[in-house]
Amino acid sequence: MILPTHLVRLFRMVRPYRGRLGLAFLGMIVTAMTEPMFPAVMKELLDNGFVGKPTFNLWLVPIAIIGIFVLRGISTFTTSYLMTWITTQLLNTLRGQMFARMLDISAGFYATHSVGKVINSMMFEVQQIVDMIRNVLTSLIRDALTVIVLMAFLIWLNWQLTIVAIVLIPLIAVVVRMTGKRLRKLTREYQEVNGELTQVIEETTRASQVIKIFGGQEFEKKRFAERAAKLRRYSMRMASTYAATVPITQTMASCAVAVVIVIALIQSSQNQTTVGGFVSFITAMLMLLAPLKRLAEINGPLQRGLTAAEAVFNLIDAPPERTTGKKLPGRAAGKLQFIDVGFVYPGQNQPTLSHINLSIMPGETIAFVGMSGGGKSTLVNLVPEFHPVTTGEIRLDGEPIRNLSLESLRAQIAMVSQNVVLFDDTVAANIAYGDPQPDTARIEAAARAAHLGDVVAGLPQGLMTRIGDNGNRLSGGQRQRLAIARAIYKNAPILILDEATSALDTESERAVQAALDVLMRGRTTLVIAHRLSTIERADRIVVLAGGQIVEAGSHAQLLAKNGMYANLYHLQFAKDARTV
16 A cells, blocks of 8 residues: 555655654643543542532642643643654755655656646645644544543443443544545645645746746736636535544534433433532533544545645655666767667657767767757756666776766766756856865866856955856856856756857857857867857768767768758858848
8 A cells, every 4th residue: 555655655754853752642641641630630629618518628729720721831832843843854855855766866757747746846835734734643643542531430430321432433533534535535636726826936036037028927817816716616515525524523523412401311210320520521621622622634645645645755766767878987078879779758659869870089079950959958967967878888988877977977078058957156156166176276277267266356355256047147158158167167068059159149249259269179079059150160060860870071072962961051141141
């Protein structure tokens, strides 16, 4: 069974805190033991305090009452504090495991899991799990103990009247069982819709400029309203399902109380019970209703927590990238060989790449061109093994990359793409990203080599200036050069340039291209370029179409061949001439 397995797994995760958990359980026991004390005091007061002269010291009454509630307050606080401490530790552990798995999963994971759903799992669903542990577990144990203690007290007071109260328990269990299955199904659907709403919010935040420029505000409002309304409908269906248990249990309780009163009156007429005994019994029985009500209500949050646990553990258990392979002894020379390489994306039948055979010598610059969808980006993404090849193999310095550890393989590669990713940190931190001991001199040298010297000089704190979310305080060309500085700092023997200048204006492109010229010296470079004029000096140009290599050679050789590359070049040249 899936759900019990998740519960067992959660309990194993809190095992390191079993000392505090034991103290919390002790607090629950003390709280439960204090429940019958008040009705017991009431019995003594009514039977021996109001009839004739009191048989006890009057000062004992306030001491007893205050003492009961002080003891109860201490035990309740202790339980609440310790359970919160334990569950916040569990929350951090779960989020830590989820975040670590996000860093380890393959790039293909996000083909079937939206970013919004992943964020929803990390922030919302994991919170439901710890709420279940803290609230449901506390209520389940403390209230169950309270019910047991009060039932024992009731039996001691009057076993005949207690039989009526006992009828409540199996009836409530039947109600809870009937609603449990429906709640679990509704909760799973609720969390899916909640993930969709989170996705809408995430996309809207990320695409704010596109929405404004293309007038998509009304469309996004409608999309948000539809998801929000759908989420509300599920909330109401869930609320109506488990809220129905409360009036049902209260009706059962009122019936029981009514029958108890009738039986107690009959017993009183036969001198089988006293006023104090009756009041004490009714008080204890009414006190029994509160924990029974809470036990009936835990079904909703319990099912939500179990469904959330299923989603959270699905992410934690997602297959990670491989951890096998040996470490390279030093810096690679940079020779790459593609031997009959083929690749098919998961869930697709048509291969994206097939029969790729290519040998790249150390320090050589190879440019990949072709129409969109030809497989250029997929091919270069196979080198750092963002995706493992489906057929054939890729070799680095004669060694199949599948035999190398991913950490060792990727340490030999730097990458600059058109979609620059920067962090909300300083310029220096972005340049030295990934280096646990940044070298200030190397950072400054990398910035100068990337033609960022004047930019850094104009910033308020120089290299220590924070650049905002994804570098939004910098221009497009500055962001691109900062990414190049990061690649220069890494000083890897293999460089991947994926459309690194395609999104820039002419002036920015010149500065970026000058920085790229510095970066490419002495490195094996794989270039994907939209503007063919930027790759004329490449050692070789490889033309891809339909996932296969159709042409390869220098710029001059391919123009002379008058094939696909020549057609692409002349079309682009003619387009640029018309633009001018």
